[in-house]
Amino acid sequence: MKVQLLLILVLLTNLKLLGSSRLGSSIRTVAIQGSLLGLLPLFIELDSLNWRVMTLAIGTVFLKGFVFANLLFRAINVANVNREVQPFAGYVSSLLYGIVALIVSFWLGQILNLGQLSYSPLIIPVSFFGIFSGLFLIVSRRRAISQVLGFLVLENGVFTFGAGIIKMTSLLVEIGILLDVFVAILVMGITVFRISQECDHIDTDKLITLKD
Amino acid sequence: MIWALILLPFGLGVCALLTKNQSLQKYLLFGGALSHLILTISVWQKPPPAVLWGWLAIDPPGLLFLTITCLLFLLVSIYEFGYFEHLENDTEENMDVLIFPSIHTKSLFIGCQLFFLSAMTLVTLSQHLSLMWVAIEATTLASAPLIFFHSSPRSLEATWKYLLICSVGIALALLGTFFLSIAATKPDGSQTNLVFGNLLSNADHFNSQWLKAAFILMVVGYGTKMGLAPMHTWLPDAHSESPSPISALLSGALLNCAFLGIFRVYEICHKANLGAFANDIMLALGIVSLVVAAIFILGQSDYKRLLAYSSVEHMGLLALGLGFGGIGVFGSMLHALNHSITKASLFLLAGIILINYHSKKASDVQGILTRSKALGLLWLFGFLSISGSPPFGLFLSEITIVKSGFDQGRFIIASLSLGLLVIIFIGMATVFLNMTQPQPVLKSEKIHTPPPLRLKPSMLYPPVLLLLLSLVLGIYLPGWMKDLLVNIARQ
Numbered sequence: 001m002k003v004q005l006l007l008i009l010v011l012l013t014n015l016k017l018l019g020s021s022r023l024g025s026s027i028r029t030v031a032i033q034g035s036l037l038g039l040l041p042l043f044i045e046l047d048s049l050n051w052r053v054m055t056l057a058i059g060t061v062f063l064k065g066f067v068f069a070n071l072l073f074r075a076i077n078v079a080n081v082n083r084e085v086q087p088f089a090g091y092v093s094s095l096l097y098g099i100v101a102l103i104v105s106f107w108l109g110q111i112l113n114l115g116q117l118s119y120s121p122l123i124i125p126v127s128f129f130g131i132f133s134g135l136f137l138i139v140s141r142r143r144a145i146s147q148v149l150g151f152l153v154l155e156n157g158v159f160t161f162g163a164g165i166i167k168m169t170s171l172l173v174e175i176g177i178l179l180d181v182f183v184a185i186l187v188m189g190i191t192v193f194r195i196s197q198e199c200d201h202i203d204t205d206k207l208i209t210l211k212d
Numbered sequence: 213m214i215w216a217l218i219l220l221p222f223g224l225g226v227c228a229l230l231t232k233n234q235s236l237q238k239y240l241l242f243g244g245a246l247s248h249l250i251l252t253i254s255v256w257q258k259p260p261p262a263v264l265w266g267w268l269a270i271d272p273p274g275l276l277f278l279t280i281t282c283l284l285f286l287l288v289s290i291y292e293f294g295y296f297e298h299l300e301n302d303t304e305e306n307m308d309v310l311i312f313p314s315i316h317t318k319s320l321f322i323g324c325q326l327f328f329l330s331a332m333t334l335v336t337l338s339q340h341l342s343l344m345w346v347a348i349e350a351t352t353l354a355s356a357p358l359i360f361f362h363s364s365p366r367s368l369e370a371t372w373k374y375l376l377i378c379s380v381g382i383a384l385a386l387l388g389t390f391f392l393s394i395a396a397t398k399p400d401g402s403q404t405n406l407v408f409g410n411l412l413s414n415a416d417h418f419n420s421q422w423l424k425a426a427f428i429l430m431v432v433g434y435g436t437k438m439g440l441a442p443m444h445t446w447l448p449d450a451h452s453e454s455p456s457p458i459s460a461l462l463s464g465a466l467l468n469c470a471f472l473g474i475f476r477v478y479e480i481c482h483k484a485n486l487g488a489f490a491n492d493i494m495l496a497l498g499i500v501s502l503v504v505a506a507i508f509i510l511g512q513s514d515y516k517r518l519l520a521y522s523s524v525e526h527m528g529l530l531a532l533g534l535g536f537g538g539i540g541v542f543g544s545m546l547h548a549l550n551h552s553i554t555k556a557s558l559f560l561l562a563g564i565i566l567i568n569y570h571s572k573k574a575s576d577v578q579g580i581l582t583r584s585k586a587l588g589l590l591w592l593f594g595f596l597s598i599s600g601s602p603p604f605g606l607f608l609s610e611i612t613i614v615k616s617g618f619d620q621g622r623f624i625i626a627s628l629s630l631g632l633l634v635i636i637f638i639g640m641a642t643v644f645l646n647m648t649q650p651q652p653v654l655k656s657e658k659i660h661t662p663p664p665l666r667l668k669p670s671m672l673y674p675p676v677l678l679l680l681l682s683l684v685l686g687i688y689l690p691g692w693m694k695d696l697l698v699n700i701a702r703q
Contacts, residue, residue, distance in 0.1 A: 112425075114394065131387070138380065144372065151379055158387045165390060169342065170405075176346035177386065183353045184379055191360065191371055198365045207369040210449040212508050212517070 002043045007122040010036050010160065011102075014133040017153060018094040023083045023145060027072045030149050030156075034064025037156055040163040044119045052171045059178055060159075068152065068185050075189040076145055079196035086142040086203070094140065101132035114164070123164035130157025144192045144202040148185065155181055213260035214268050217251050217278075217333050220244065225326030229319055237322045238293060244326050245289040248333070249282045256692075266407050267340040272699040276545060277472050278336040280552045281465040285329050287674035288457045291560050294668035295457055298567050321361050327354040328461070335469040341389050341406040341476065345382070348437060348473055351466055352378045358461075359454040370446075370453035377446040378437050385433025385473070388426045392477070395422035408476060412703075415483035423484055430477045431493060438470035439527045440497045441504035448508070451520035452572065456563025459516065463523045464556035468548050471530055478534055479703060487537065495535030495625055501528025502632040509639035515574045516562055518643055519555065522598055525636055526551040532629060533613040536620050542701035543612030549693075550605035550685055551598075557678035558594045561587070564672070565647075568665045574643045579650030584665040588648045590675060595644035597682045599637045605685035 013033040020026050038060030045053045076083070087094060102125075109125035134154025138147050162169060162177075196202050224244040228237050255270055255278070262269030270278070296318075331350035338344035352375065360371040389406070395418045396404040396411060404414045436443035451459045481490035505525035512518040526547065533544030564587060569577045581588030597604035610633065617626030 112422075135380070138376070147376055151376065151383070154380060155383050158383050158390070161387060161390050165393060169393070173340070173342040173346065176343065180346055180349040180353065184349070184375070187353050187356050188375055188379075191356070191368065191375060194360065194363060195365075195368050195372065198363065198368055204372070207372060209366055210369055210373075210453065212448070212512070 002046075003040070003120045004122055006036055006040055006043055007120060007126045007160070010040075010156075011122075011126050011129055014129055014153065015095070015098050015102075017137065017149070018098040018133060019091050021085055021087075021091060023076055023085055023143065024073070026085060026146065026149055027069050027076075030152050031065050031069035033153070033156055034068065035061045037159055037163065038062075038064055040160070044163065055171065056174050059175065063178055063182055064152075064156070067182065071185055071189045072145060072148065075192050078193055079145075079202055085146050087140050088142060088205075089136075089140040094136070097136055098133065101136070102129055105129040105132065119164060123160065127157050127161040127164070130154065130160055133157070142203050142205050144195060144204050147204060148188045148192065151188070152181075152185070213251065213255065214263050214270065214337055217248065217255070217337065218268075218330055220251070220330075221248055221326045221333065222330040225323045225330065228326060229323035231319065234318065237319055238296065241292065241322050241325060242286075242289045244329065245282065245286040248329065249286050252278055252282045262339070266409070267343055268334075268337045269339050270337060271339070271408075272696050272703070273472055273475060273545070274336040276549065276696055276700060277465075277468045278333060280468060280549060281329070281332050281336065284461060284464045284552060284556050285325075287556070287677060288460055288560070289325075291457050291460075291563075291671050291674045294671035295455070295563065295567075297668065298666075298671075317361065317363070320357055324354050324357045325458075325461075328358065328466075330354075332465055332469050335472060339408045341392060341408065341411070344473060344476070345386050345389050348385070348434065348469060349379070349382050351469060352382065352437070355458070355462065355466065358458045359450050361455050361458070362453075364453075367453040370449040374446045374450040377443075381433045381436025381443060383433070384436075385430045388429030388433055388477075391422050391426035391429060392480070395419045395426055408480075411480050412483050415480055416485065418480075418484045420484065420486060423481065423486060424489060427477050427481050427486070427490060428493065431474055431497070434470045434473035435497060435531075438467050438474065439501075439524050440531055441501040441524055441528065444501065444504065444524045444527075447524060448517045448520040451523065451559075452514055452516035456516075456559050456566060459519070459562070460556040460559035463519070463559060464552035467523060467527055468552060471527070471548060474531075475534065491535045491537055493535075494531045495622070498528045498531035498533075498535055499625055499628060499632075501525065501531065502629055502636075506632045506635045506639070509636050512639065512643060513574055514572045515565070515577065515643060515647065516559075516572050518574070518640065519558055519562060519598075522636070522640065523551075523555060525633075526555070529610065529613055529629070532625070533616065536613065536616040536622060536626075538616050538620055539701070540613050540616030540620070542697055543609050543616055545697045545700050546685075546689075547606065547609035547613060549697075550609050550682060553678050553685070554594065554597045554604070554606060554682045557590075557675035557682070558598055560671070560675040560678070561591055561594055564665075564667065564675075565591070574647055577647045579648070580665075581648045582650045583663075584667060586672070587665055587667060590672075590679065591644065592648055593679055594675070595640060597679060599640055600633065603683065603686045605682045608686055608689075 013029050016029050038057050041053050042057045105125040105128040108128050112124055131154055134150050137150030192202055221244050224240050228240045259270055331347055331354050334347035338347050356371050356375050360367045393406055439447040478490050501524050505521045508521045530544045533540040600606040600610040614626050
């Protein structure tokens, strides 16, 4: 039951992201989403807690809940950008997209059957909804930072799925994945900072010099 | 031994980041590359035992790509001796093309190259699919700072596209890896771990629905990194904006690593009796890549972008080889080897041209042959080699791939790809020949002899060696290499 609740909260954070207009609140929402997902393995394995799951949960909450948000806040402070996310698609159409994506995700959840592996029927829909939201945020927002957030949301969607099959993966791999995402956010943050220095903006629609 | 292959470049990379001594950094790069090659040669002689519960081991495809990677890396590290000298001396005149970076970015540049080598080695040695995912993502992250070396707005834009598009693609491949682990769950609920050999031997029990979904996601994910159209959009930007030695590494070594990822799932699909399904997808992606490459190569004005699109073309051919199956798999592996060697030499030559002409526009570069016979001839030989003309190696592998198509009864696709190869040949010939020939001079104009080109031997030898190698491979394929390729194809 607690797993269900957690998954529904994750789903709501995605909807909030689609409708939110401020960069700061988006970063905070993604941080909350990350922490919720970090707790997910704990609740899934509640009866058989072991150090492997504990390490993973602590690592995830620490990185996704605090470190990433910190890095991104630092990037927007240094880049000194206006705090509006400036979407190409308006907030209402973003939310409408969200509803359609939600329906598709639940439909996919019906088709793809995890069978006895699944801890909750919500794992697949929530995971796919995260992936769809992430992809939409990447293509529909102008700020480079919003695209980093979109990537994080996408990764969180994949992570939801991974947490659903936690028994099958090993700690080493999980740590490797977390480490990769951490470095990815770091490198992306630095790149955003460099773009803001060189070009006086971080609007990706102005990055159009390279084309055929 | 396996640990040494991965950790040696990583450790030297950390040293390069910490040291401030500039000449030491260059030697660290060279030393790292050389010792890595020596280690790889010793792996050829005596295969080391697997480590980490069989997660890291050397197998024929891994060995092939490891060898290509460390050979290119060594030659690139030699090339960079001359490249850095140019950067140091030319700050004034070349501001638009080459911005000399500070000491800090230079140590980052060398360090990241060594990390890049370490990550690529990890890809080739990973036998565990999730670990391989981690390694492939690590190659993206290690190479991103290399692309923005010049930190111009253009290179930043290229870096941003590279980072974002590849990371998103690779995130999908991770989902595919999870799907694969579900597909590998036996009906009684017990699990098969994701070690490659283990997956192959159990593949006939796999759930075909989940496996199909996993294959599509992983091909899309790793295909993004490999530069298969329509996921190739980052590739021309990153290859044209990064410093030329890095373009050579990206095109010659990195694309292969992603190809290896696809090859692994491809094999699993074949073992799980989904061969026809996997072949069709590879054929579709291959032919789309050829079409896209042909469209953008015709009328391309930037010669580094031209080379980048040619990489899309050759990645398409690799996909076609897998899609045809049979001897096509052998052809693909041979093609990967030949393409890496030739494309790296061309990017290195393009770097020399860029330093002398200060422009990436093909129309600004004319009469290479009159200004330097050697460079002009090399550029022409490079063109002949990359376009698959006999007697170079790519001719042999392209013929093998197309022939396998006809053998397997895929007449339409095989003849379509032949036609596209001809179009690409014409498109590339126009650019390459115009660059080597001098501009026609009107009688009224005063004829002035342009200054001879500045060629540093350390920059010239690596591409010469690579072209020679490509020539040799076209005439004579050594027995040990042939055995390795046959082994890969037989798996």
